[in-house]
Amino acid sequence: MQRIRLRYTKRGRLRFTSHRDFQRAFERALRRSSVPMAYSAGFTPHPKVSYANAAPTGVASEAEYLEIGLAAHRDPELLRKQLDESLPPGLDITEAVEVRTANFVERLEASEWQLRLAGVEPAEAAAAVAAFLAAETVEVQRMTKNGLRTFDARGAVAAFEVDSAQVGNGNDTGTESGSDVRTATPCAILRLVVRHATPAVRPDDVLSGLRATADLAPPVPAEVTRLAQGPLDEESGTVTDPLALDRAAAPAGQ
Amino acid sequence: MTVESVFPRLEALLPHVQKPIQYVGGELNSTVKDWDACDVRWALMYPDAYEVGLPNQGTMILYEVLNEREGVLAERTYSVWPDLEALMREHGVPQFTVDAHRPVAAFDVFGLSFSTELGYTNMLTALDLAGIPLEAKDRTVDHPVVLAGGHAAFNPEPIADFIDAAVIGDGEQAVLDITEIVRAWKAEGRPGGRDELLLRLAKTGGVYIPRFYDVEYLPDGRIGRVVPNRPGVPWRVSKHTVMDLDEWPYPKQPLVPLAETVHERMSVEIFRGCTRGCRFCQAGMITRPVRERSITGIGEMVEKGLKATGFEEVGLLSLSSADHSEIADITKGLADRYAEDKVGLSLPSTRVDAFNIDLANELSRNGRRSGLTFAPEGGSERIRKVINKMVSEEDLINTVGAAYGNGWRQVKLYFMCGLPTETDEDVLQIGTMAKNVIAKGREVTGTNDIRCTVSIGGFVPKPHTPFQWAPQLSAEATDERLAKLRDSIRGDRKFGKNIGFRYHDGKPGIVEGLLSRGDRRIGAVIRAVYEDGGRFDGWREYFSYDRWMACAEKGLAGTGVDVDWYTTRERTYEEVLPWDHLDSGLDKDWLWEDWQDALEEVEVEDCRWTPCFDCGVCPQMDTTIQIGPTGKKLLPLTVVNS
Numbered sequence: 001m002q003r004i005r006l007r008y009t010k011r012g013r014l015r016f017t018s019h020r021d022f023q024r025a026f027e028r029a030l031r032r033s034s035v036p037m038a039y040s041a042g043f044t045p046h047p048k049v050s051y052a053n054a055a056p057t058g059v060a061s062e063a064e065y066l067e068i069g070l071a072a073h074r075d076p077e078l079l080r081k082q083l084d085e086s087l088p089p090g091l092d093i094t095e096a097v098e099v100r101t102a103n104f105v106e107r108l109e110a111s112e113w114q115l116r117l118a119g120v121e122p123a124e125a126a127a128a129v130a131a132f133l134a135a136e137t138v139e140v141q142r143m144t145k146n147g148l149r150t151f152d153a154r155g156a157v158a159a160f161e162v163d164s165a166q167v168g169n170g171n172d173t174g175t176e177s178g179s180d181v182r183t184a185t186p187c188a189i190l191r192l193v194v195r196h197a198t199p200a201v202r203p204d205d206v207l208s209g210l211r212a213t214a215d216l217a218p219p220v221p222a223e224v225t226r227l228a229q230g231p232l233d234e235e236s237g238t239v240t241d242p243l244a245l246d247r248a249a250a251p252a253g254q
Numbered sequence: 255m256t257v258e259s260v261f262p263r264l265e266a267l268l269p270h271v272q273k274p275i276q277y278v279g280g281e282l283n284s285t286v287k288d289w290d291a292c293d294v295r296w297a298l299m300y301p302d303a304y305e306v307g308l309p310n311q312g313t314m315i316l317y318e319v320l321n322e323r324e325g326v327l328a329e330r331t332y333s334v335w336p337d338l339e340a341l342m343r344e345h346g347v348p349q350f351t352v353d354a355h356r357p358v359a360a361f362d363v364f365g366l367s368f369s370t371e372l373g374y375t376n377m378l379t380a381l382d383l384a385g386i387p388l389e390a391k392d393r394t395v396d397h398p399v400v401l402a403g404g405h406a407a408f409n410p411e412p413i414a415d416f417i418d419a420a421v422i423g424d425g426e427q428a429v430l431d432i433t434e435i436v437r438a439w440k441a442e443g444r445p446g447g448r449d450e451l452l453l454r455l456a457k458t459g460g461v462y463i464p465r466f467y468d469v470e471y472l473p474d475g476r477i478g479r480v481v482p483n484r485p486g487v488p489w490r491v492s493k494h495t496v497m498d499l500d501e502w503p504y505p506k507q508p509l510v511p512l513a514e515t516v517h518e519r520m521s522v523e524i525f526r527g528c529t530r531g532c533r534f535c536q537a538g539m540i541t542r543p544v545r546e547r548s549i550t551g552i553g554e555m556v557e558k559g560l561k562a563t564g565f566e567e568v569g570l571l572s573l574s575s576a577d578h579s580e581i582a583d584i585t586k587g588l589a590d591r592y593a594e595d596k597v598g599l600s601l602p603s604t605r606v607d608a609f610n611i612d613l614a615n616e617l618s619r620n621g622r623r624s625g626l627t628f629a630p631e632g633g634s635e636r637i638r639k640v641i642n643k644m645v646s647e648e649d650l651i652n653t654v655g656a657a658y659g660n661g662w663r664q665v666k667l668y669f670m671c672g673l674p675t676e677t678d679e680d681v682l683q684i685g686t687m688a689k690n691v692i693a694k695g696r697e698v699t700g701t702n703d704i705r706c707t708v709s710i711g712g713f714v715p716k717p718h719t720p721f722q723w724a725p726q727l728s729a730e731a732t733d734e735r736l737a738k739l740r741d742s743i744r745g746d747r748k749f750g751k752n753i754g755f756r757y758h759d760g761k762p763g764i765v766e767g768l769l770s771r772g773d774r775r776i777g778a779v780i781r782a783v784y785e786d787g788g789r790f791d792g793w794r795e796y797f798s799y800d801r802w803m804a805c806a807e808k809g810l811a812g813t814g815v816d817v818d819w820y821t822t823r824e825r826t827y828e829e830v831l832p833w834d835h836l837d838s839g840l841d842k843d844w845l846w847e848d849w850q851d852a853l854e855e856v857e858v859e860d861c862r863w864t865p866c867f868d869c870g871v872c873p874q875m876d877t878t879i880q881i882g883p884t885g886k887k888l889l890p891l892t893v894v895n896s
Binding site for chain 1: 261265278280513514563
């Protein structure tokens with residue numbers, strides 16, 4: 001059985017798809033595009049698909065990952081194109097690599113997020129970020145399935161800064177929705193790198209932390225995009241390509 | 255004038271609501287056409303939540319039929335949940351379509367499909383959010399024509415104040431005819447304003463304009479007569495019947511939602527209409543005559559539909575799917591063809607009939623074997639004669655015996671409570687039947703691990719059926735009767751634990767009954783309920799019986815009639831019924847005779863296989879029964895994946 005790892009996006013208005021919604025859409029795309037899927041054995045056979053680490057509903061992403069098992073061999077790039085054409089614009093398959101290595105999910109050590117805070121002055125955001133980073137721990141609360149939980153939002157943060165290069169530029173990944181009517185207002189764009197830990201610290205929790213430490217309360221909900229997930233380079237606070245090992249292990253000529 | 259998308263304003267609200275994906279559109283096979291390139295524009299609404307409304311076949315068919323036409327545009331809109339409604343009101347976002355997020359008020363026609371009367375308050379919510387005056391009399395030439403269709407439109411009188419027009423029967427050709435009238439009127443510069451457009455529609459004889467009719471009441475509250483109040487308006491309005499389903503192979507490209515919905519499958523309507531003659535069944539009566547889609551037509555729709563959607567299940571829809579004259583060939587052909595592709599097949603509506611076990615075996619060849627469902631509807635032999643559900647207990651026991659013998663372990667049975675002439679004893683027989691079913695299952699399988707689930711709904715008499723004159727059972731009496739049945743089932747030590755018991759209390763049925771057989775005086779009640787916050791009345795968690803009763807008391811004050819008058823009262827032959835001027839094709843005298851036959855427990859055969867009983871539909875409407883067999887093969891097409 002050939003296995004392929006795919007990187008996909010949730011862009012623009014399709015960021016509102018939940019993970020379950022995406023799963024159904026993806027599996028239908030597999031059927032429409034006649035991909036030769038491998039199926040599980042058993043009473044109700046399911047196509048062999050495994051998903052890693054889905055972003056929350058409402059959060060856009062440039063870097064979601066899944067893996068599929070095929071009953072017949074296919075060229076990864078052709079497969080990528082075929083599947084991408086079968087999915088709605090916004091749910092895009094951006095990379096496909098044949099599986100050559102194990103422990104992929106463990107390689108997803110951290111995520112890089114972009115937080116777009118419309119209506120917030122970059123200077124005000126920078127001060128809040130500084131206050132957040134200066135704190136040893138930042139306690140936040142979130143409602144979970146097991147009730148209201150309190151945990152530290154600071155410890156998992158590997159990097160956090162105002163992205164000065166992008167100030168006022170906005171998040172262009174959402175152009176399909178033509179959503180930006182707020183360009184006339186100030187806008188701060190933050191870059192955040194969070195280690196994947198238990199309990200998971202989400203961008204929302206860090207935003208709660210900004211409110212707790214610096215009383216920063218954006219007037220509209222932050223637009224959050226996952227830019228990358230993969231191995232964490234602690235020194236530079238950057239996230240690297242999780243598919244690099246598979247590419248490197250590919251036989252020459254591929 | 256180009257109409258702007260409200261999406262940017264809506265998008266800012268979406269992070270705060272449940273299941274935002276339902277509002278963003280962009281479904282596979284959805285269509286967004288250029289506004290300015292079209293001269294007739296329809297907003298189509300299924301007035302319930304997206305998850306219920308999107309799979310609705312009627313809306314999906316009209317959406318596609320209209321969008322296929324040059325210069326015509328159709329977009330969809332659904333009821334928004336109360337969380338979004340509150341935000342839309344706060345931020346001034348109007349009711350929008352999910353396709354291009356255009357405001358509903360900008361369209362020429364606002365068409366609503368009512369499968370059930372419980373969507374009426376949702377219509378008022380949508381009108382108000384759209385900025386369209388709730389009452390037809392307050393609208394100007396710039397507002398859309400508010401048009402009702404669907405089964406509930408066969409008695410549109412309770413919503414007469416709120417709609418401009420109603421169409422009864424099949425919509426495919428009707429929407430195109432209406433489109434041409436709107437187009438011509440607009441091209442001429444909208445002469446005579448709104449009034450003339452409506453008059454042009456009325457003159458066709460196929461579009462009902464409530465405002466062009468006056469209702470006169472007798473001193474005792476009954477209707478005296480209904481009279482057209484201007485020249486050129488016909489006394490009666492006829493239903494529409496599409497005669498060759500193969501000419502209308504819709505939906506060709508079914509919508510595939512991203513959000514989860516109640517049905518996610520490739521549905522193909524294999525025939526329309528039913529002449530079994532079950533006396534409670536409004537759908538069977540108003541969709542006559544029977545018109546079959548050909549076996550080749552079905553095969554092509556399945557093939558193309560699966561390709562277009564990627565669905566993994568095919569549903570063969572109709573009022574009684576096993577009745578198609580070539581159903582065995584259809585199911586075998588589809589099962590053969592799609593076995594490799596892991597496509598599941600289902601017949602959502604089948605009769606209690608041993609033949610159906612063979613079909614079910616065929617359909618579950620691929621492994622999926624869920625529960626089997628049958629609908630005897632009545633517990634006793636006597637009551638089944640009254641309702642003309644011609645199934646004997648022996649048939650049922652043999653059928654379920656065969657099902658258990660073929661590996662099924664779970665059988666579901668549907669019944670109604672509150673049928674005309676019903677007694678406690680008739681309902682208690684439901685328990686006896688369930689016990690007999692389990693006993694048979696134990697006998698056949700040699701195990702005690704057998705389940706039978708009994709599901710009971712309250713009977714609501716419907717317009718255009720033989721039971722339109724019948725008294726409805728009160729909510730209290732329904733509840734008492736069901737409580738007795740529950741106690742007798744629970745108290746049974748040998749079988750009780752194996753019988754699942756599901757039922758609805760009698761209260762929603764009374765409201766449905768009020769709306770089903772109501773007249774124009776009910777409009778004030780609906781409006782009062784809406785203004786008091788009534789929404790999503792089909793949803794248990796939103797429905798409030800007390801609100802409906804309080805608003806009915808207020809709304810009907812001074813009329814001399816009340817909820818009981820509309821629901822639990824028996825009508826007489828002479829009474830003018832609120833829907834008598836809407837012609838479903840059924841002869842009123844034939845319905846009355848059938849009602850008398852019901853009371854005498856006389857059964858009537860299916861006219862598909864026996865001589866005509868003169869119900870009136872075929873000769874009067876210039877329509878005929880269309881059934882096979884055609885002798886054709888299912889699919890001369892290629893094998894998938896080759």
